[in-house]
Structure formats: structure tokens, C-alpha cells
Amino acid sequence: MIEAGLFGLEFAYWTSTTIKVLAALVVVPSGALLFGYVFLFKVMSGMQSRIGPNEAGPFGTMQLLADGAKFLQKEDIFPDGADRKVFAFAPIVVLMSTFLLFIVIPPAKNLQVADFDTGIFLALAVSSLSTIGVMMAGWASANKYSLIGALRAAGQLIAYELPLVLAVVGVVIQAGTMSMPGIIDAQRDFELFGVGVGGVPFVVPQFLGFVIFLISAQAELNQAPFDMPVAESELVAGFMTEYTGFRFLTFFLAETASMVAFAAIAATLFLGGWYVPGVDQLHGVMLGVVGVAVLLTKTMFVGFLMFWVRFSNPRLREDQLQRFAWIGLIPLSLLNIVLTGVFKVVL
């Protein structure tokens, strides 16, 4: 493990740890708020020919905060027959996996919570932790809808974790490293058929991988058209049915923040992360600010793609989405790996 600094400055261990914890506490909720406001409110209402929230704050920007305050006032209900400890702990497990996802994402050069040699696979591994929380929630709620929803979520995770990892394998082969800053550096140095001054993002050679990654991430995050676990027209709210108030808010925060994290990971793996040609001429804080802005732009672009699909499709049935994963995505991602290997050797 390499201890990454902040803008190349040297800090004492406790100082840097405190800064990182505070940053995480700010980044995760504010990322969720940003996605929630821009996509769930404004883009969604634009696509559905309605106005959307516009009363709370300028252009309705404070609406999510108002909703959050409302959730905090709600009664905290434990269902009769619930396994109280597990029921209370489940949202925290889900939220924990979301926080862990953010560890390895580099928002700018030398700006990262921790740079692991196997960074990307750490992210994929901790993302599946949330399913344990979902299973806990579904089982502890003592509710049939919750149970069905949780089991669906587990089945879906097993099916879609594979194409997700296999899509990333293509990138790893292409880059020759699993570290996230390493992958960004590889995209800076990458040339396709000798073309590409200042690098080519991996979305060009790995377009198939990009598409597979986005589809699988959509399924990992339980977004339409893969939202069978929370299918509100049949399972009410799936594993979240019995949750109220703060615990429900935790689930919501975890879900939206995970979308931010997956969009940022996709932006890093396939679109070059914080790097655009010329940005590495900058130094110090300026490099940090520009890098964060570039990554944010790319993340918003990926997020837009995800929400676009979500708003415009009906959901697949459980057996259909399993079939789609096993006989559609997994063979395709294996093919992607083979092609990547061949090109890597030939070029």
C-alpha cells in the first residue's frame, strides 16, 4: 500500500487521517445530494414534461435537504417480530460499503484516500458488501415482500458481479495495472495505431467493456430496468418496505452515493478520470481543483447515461435478467477479454 499525500504536501499521520475522514463525510452526502438534485429531480422532471421541485431554495436546490429533515422527524418503527439488532444494523452495513467504495477513487493527481495496488478490485469487492446489508434488512424485517426483495437482490448480485469484474479485466489487461492512478496514467500514455497525442481514453479500445460495465453497474445498483429487488409496483419497496425515518434515509443515501461512486469509477476506468490533455502541466492546489472538476464532469456524463436508461425503461423480470446476464453479458465480456488480449499482443 502506498500512502498517498494530499497535493504532494506532507502531513502527520493523524492530521491526514482527520482530513480524510472529514472529506469522506462531506464528499459522500454531497455527491448523493448532487446526483439526487440534478438527475432525480431536474433531469427526471425534464424527461417527464413536468417542472419538478422549485419551491425550496433557488430552483428547488434545497428540496433534498428538506426531505432529509422530514425523514428525521418520522417515527422510528420496528416491525412486530423483527430481529431488532439486525434490523437496526442493516442500513449501516449498506452505507459502510458505499463509504469504502470511495476510498480508491482518485479525484486528482496525488489526491486519494488510499492508493492500493489492487485498487479497482477492492472497489468491486466492497461494493458487494452492500448485498449482505440488503439480505440482513430483508430477513430481519419479518416481512414477506422484504424477504422476496432481498433474495432477488442476492440472486442479481451473483449474476451481475461476474460481467462487471470481467469488463474491468479488459481494462486491467489494457493498462497493465490494477491501481486506479496507474490506469489513468496508462490512458495518458496510450496510443491507438500510433494516433493520440496526450492519450486516448479506454472507452475507445474498450467500448464493449464500457457498455457491459454500465449495464452491470446498473444491475448492481438495483436501478431500472434491473430494479426487481425494489420493484415498487409488486414488492412495495422490496427490502426497504419496513424501514422508516432515518434508517430509510440511510438506504437512500447509500443508493444514490453508490451511483456517484460507480459513475466515478466508470469515468476513471474508461474516460481517463481527472486527466485531460494539458491538466498535468498544472501544479499544487490548481491541479487538484481542475482535476476534481474534470472528474466531476465525466462522472455527471456517466450518471446521465445511467439515469437516462433508468427513466425510460420498464423493468425486466427476474428470469429474464438472469438469462440476460448469463447468456448475454458474460459471454460478451469473455469475448471482450479475448479480443483485448489479442490486440495487446499484436499491437
Add this chain to the structure above:
Amino acid sequence: MTATMPDWKKAAYIAAQAADARVNVELEAEGMTLNIGPQHPATHGTLRIVCRLDGEQVIWADPMPGYMHRGYEKLCEVRNYPQVTTLINRIDWLGSFCNEVPFILAAEQLMGVEAPERAQWIRTIFFELGRQANLILFLGDVGTQLGAITPVFLAFRDREHVLNLIESATGGRFHPNFDRIGGLKDDLPKGWLDETVGCMQRVEDFCDEIEDLMIGGTIFQQRTRGVGVIPAEVALEYGLTGANIRSSGVDWDLRRDADSPLAWKHADWKVITHPDGDSFARCWVRLQEVRESAKIVRQLCEGLPAGPIMAKVPKIIKVPAGESYVETENPLGVMGYYLVSQGGLGPFRLKIRTPSFNNISIASWVLKGVYVPDVITILASLYFILGDIDR
């Protein structure tokens, strides 16, 4: 163990043990009973469907209506004839005007009154507008049931055009209460016909949009094709009507086949059928029916005859003793009123035959052996309105 606990904790402990025992019994028994409803997002109202599940497969299902019974048949007996239309507007609340027409026709039949030609044409126009308002919302709602969140907003947006037309002529957006024994309350406002013809274009645009966005889509077709197939014989046995039976391939539409004083015979339109009988067929047939309905309205608006809108009827309406039954092709299916009069100011007995009640009775047959997600698809495509089931 419970001896050292405070009382409230003891009660909670006992309750938890009982819940555990319940769960264990259910796990050991064959399958699990799942109550879909009466409070559930998919039943848009208070229909309760008791399902016995094996995994996610339904072993048997039983619809239990009655949670919204309002006793309209009994209430109608203590009201006089003009007051009855106010009540029966609320049966199928999405296409309210269509509820008034068969009752008024039944009363007119007993009285021997016939509304003038112009009134019959305007009745038909409003009847079709009610059908459009109803089915447009269905087309959006079926998307919501399948998990697409956008179509329902488009449906609410474009249904508003139709509701505005109804409101500008009758004063009531949802419940026009416009039909009278012997004719109509008022004539149409100035410029209404042109506006209606223009609005039909918007309705057709909505149909194109919803076909592009949803019904033509791959996921929608995967979810609905071959799901909940009802063969024609079974549909006839269970007494399905309306689009549900036409999508099983039975070419039967009271607008064309019954001898009605209304003006459908003056317009050029088609009865839409589909041979498959699955959920997709039911959605598709309703989509096409909105298009045909727009065609009917446009033709009737262009050829509307001049003349009075009210026949000569006494101020205080008394229907002579006798019995009559009139049924019409409503948005949801065949709706009929069996009116028994003993010569009083109000009906002696009024039996209302509503389409949704019969349409939902097939649920226990068609839901057998399907998976939970398909339960929702089938219920959405059978299309019921709770007020129409329970009345």
C-alpha cells in the same frame, strides 16, 4: 428467561416468539401465503388478492373485492331520477360520462321518450371522450406497473387535453353529470367543435408517443407477450367483455353490434381485435381503440346535425312501472343497468352490471402458475377500476 424482564419487554418477547413460530409454520408448510392488497401499490385501490406462493410461483390466487363497496344500488333506490346520475358518475371514475348514458337510455326506454338527433350525437362524442380519458390513463398506468416511470406522466399530461374539453362544455372535469332524461343539460359552447377536432390530433400524437416509448419497446414486449394468455372459450365462460375479450380474438363490440340510438353507426370506424389473448394483446387493443375513438369523435364533430338538444319531458320525472335493461360498450367493457320502476320518483330497484367485476373474476384462473412479477402484469393488463368492481 422472561421472569427478570419488565412487563413491556416481556410482551415484546412473547410477541417475537409468536412471530417466530408463525414464520416457522409457514416455512414448513407448502408455500407461503402472500396478501397482495388491500393496501398495495399495484392494485390501484383496495383490491385484495390472496396468493399462495411456491418460491415466486403462484399456486393459487383468489381476488377478494369488497373493500370499497359503497352500496350504490341501494343508494339509488332512495333518490329520484335526476339525482341518480350524480351517484353513478362515480362508478368508473375515469370515464364518468359513459356511466350516465346506459342508465339514461334505460329510463328513456321505459318512458317512451327519445332524445333528439343532435343530443344523441353529442352524447356519443362525450362517450368517446370519456373512453379516451380512461384509456389514455390506462396506457400510462400499465407502464408504471411494469416499472417504467415516465409514461404515466405523459398520460396525465395528455389526458388533460381531453378533460379540458369535457370541462369547458359541462363544467365538470371528472364528473360531468350532463346527461338528462330526454336529452342533455346544455348545448355545446361556441367554438367547442373546432377545439375538439384539434385536440384529437393531440390524442393521436400521444398514441404514437406511447407506442414509440413503451408498447413497441423490447423490454415491454418481453414482459407482456405470452403472459396471462386467455383463450377465447375461457374468456367467454368467465364473461369477459370489452377490450379483454376482443384481445382474445372475439369480434364483439356493442357499439357496432347492438341496436343503439347513439350515433356510432354514422361514423366510419373499425372494431379492433387481436388473436393472441395475452397481456400484450390487451394493451395493444386498447391503444388502437384510443385511435379509433379519436377517429369517431372527429367524424361526429364534423357532421353534427343542428336541432334541439332536449325532447319534451315533464318537469317532475316519473317513470312508468316496468323493467328495462340497457347496456353499452364502456371503456372497461359492457356496462348495463337493469332498471325496475314502480311508477315512483326514483328507481324501485337498480341492478348495475359493471365490466370490471367480471373481468377480475378470471384472475383466479389466469394467475395460476405464473410468477409474482407476472401477477402485476396480468392485473394491469386486465385493467380494472376499483369503483367499477365494488360500486
